[in-house]
Amino acid sequence: MKAIICEKFGPPEVLQLKEIEKPTPRENEILIRNYASAMQAMDITFRSGRKVLSGIDRIFMSGIRKPRVKIPGLDFSGEIVSVGSKVTKYKKDDQVYGLSKKGGACAEYMSISSTSEVAIKPSNMSFQEAASVVGGAIPALAALKDLAKIQSGQTVLINGASGGIGTLAMQIAKHVYEAEVTGVCGTSNMSMVQEIGADYVIDYRTQDFTENGKVYDVIFDAVGKSTFSKCKNSLTKKGIYVTVDFYNPKKHLLQIITSKFTSKKIKSGMLGNFDDLNLLREWIEEGKIKSVIDKVYPLDQIVEAHRHYETGHARGRIVIAVD
Numbered sequence: 001m002k003a004i005i006c007e008k009f010g011p012p013e014v015l016q017l018k019e020i021e022k023p024t025p026r027e028n029e030i031l032i033r034n035y036a037s038a039m040q041a042m043d044i045t046f047r048s049g050r051k052v053l054s055g056i057d058r059i060f061m062s063g064i065r066k067p068r069v070k071i072p073g074l075d076f077s078g079e080i081v082s083v084g085s086k087v088t089k090y091k092k093d094d095q096v097y098g099l100s101k102k103g104g105a106c107a108e109y110m111s112i113s114s115t116s117e118v119a120i121k122p123s124n125m126s127f128q129e130a131a132s133v134v135g136g137a138i139p140a141l142a143a144l145k146d147l148a149k150i151q152s153g154q155t156v157l158i159n160g161a162s163g164g165i166g167t168l169a170m171q172i173a174k175h176v177y178e179a180e181v182t183g184v185c186g187t188s189n190m191s192m193v194q195e196i197g198a199d200y201v202i203d204y205r206t207q208d209f210t211e212n213g214k215v216y217d218v219i220f221d222a223v224g225k226s227t228f229s230k231c232k233n234s235l236t237k238k239g240i241y242v243t244v245d246f247y248n249p250k251k252h253l254l255q256i257i258t259s260k261f262t263s264k265k266i267k268s269g270m271l272g273n274f275d276d277l278n279l280l281r282e283w284i285e286e287g288k289i290k291s292v293i294d295k296v297y298p299l300d301q302i303v304e305a306h307r308h309y310e311t312g313h314a315r316g317r318i319v320i321a322v323d
């Protein structure tokens with residue numbers, strides 16, 4: 001099968017397209033003919049060995065001297081071609097989507113555990129669209145549903161509203177939880193952010209949302225560009241600040257302090273819950289959530305795809321087509 005292989009840490013050019021042997025599923029695994037992968041920050045950590053936000057992630061996730069993950073690609077969508085002898089939940093021809101923590105989605109076939117990390121794909125999305133929503137929705141739901149306990153009618157601000165996580169967070173806050181949502185993004189993304197549900201849009205290039213006097217019940221920083229101390233005055237009395245920067249020890253310490261001593265709180269520690277993929281499918285099939293895809297690259301243009309993601313200015317998700 002065709003697969004992208006990463007043998008050593010380095011720039012995007014270390015990624016090579018190769019022919020390798022197709023995997024065989026173990027008794028609890030499913031073998032998927034994978035059609036799409038969507039890029040996320042862990043793809044960069046796995047390839048480069050470089051920290052993404054605060055750094056501890058590098059040691060645990062990417063490996064120390066060489067990549068722990070040889071085939072990149074976490075977010076995927078494809079069709080089951082065979083199942084291990086103990087798999088009862090899925091069958092051949094089921095169309096699925098998910099997030100493989102051990103990578104492997106930049107390949108024509110991947111075998112993964114049937115008990116986690118995968119769910120039946122939304123019927124009204126293509127494989128590329130389905131792959132594009134997974135890696136944004138899981139942390140967005142962890143932040144909004146599990147940590148902030150978002151309620152209908154609350155005022156919510158999403159910083160980084162145009163990114164992979166931000167575009168999902170915007171739609172979930174607005175169309176699922178019926179909050180009043182403010183999206184913070186750059187000038188060129190303002191109309192897109194409005195289209196996906198923003199009641200108000202703030203251009204971070206011309207306005208600092210922490211200095212306009214407005215307050216929010218929930219502030220979710222979906223790009224990790226702000227701090228709790230800077231956002232504190234933009235929170236309501238019992239407001240909650242959540243950030244994607246969950247490996248940051250300083251933010252964990254602040255979480256402990258604010259949980260005991262202050263009414264405004266910071267929350268982090270989002271690892272995500274894969275059962276949320278079933279909730280997400282329902283919302284997508286009800287028309288509440290759509291995919292936002294910046295660009296689709298074929299497998300043999302993986303280097304360009306990584307360069308694009310690393311600009312930090314992707315609009316929604318960058319997708320790798322594995323045709």
Ligand SMILES: NC(=O)c1ccc[n+]([C@@H]2O[C@H](COP(=O)([O-])OP(=O)(O)OC[C@H]3O[C@@H](n4cnc5c(N)ncnc54)[C@H](OP(=O)(O)O)[C@@H]3O)[C@@H](O)[C@H]2O)c1
Pocket residue numbers: 039040041042052053135139159160161162163164165166184185186187188189204222223224225243244245246270271272309312313314315316
């Ligand atoms: N905690 C978790 O579970 C978890 C899981 C996955 C990822 N993460 C972290 O989440 C972060 C975001 O990942 P992602 O893939 O969603 O990012 P992304 O898609 O690469 O974010 C790019 C977007 O961010 C916007 N942006 C850049 N600088 C900004 C600023 N100062 N203010 C507001 N918007 C800005 C860009 O808009 P412009 O082009 O207009 O600048 C662009 O649309 C990553 O750092 C990653 O490490 C956390």
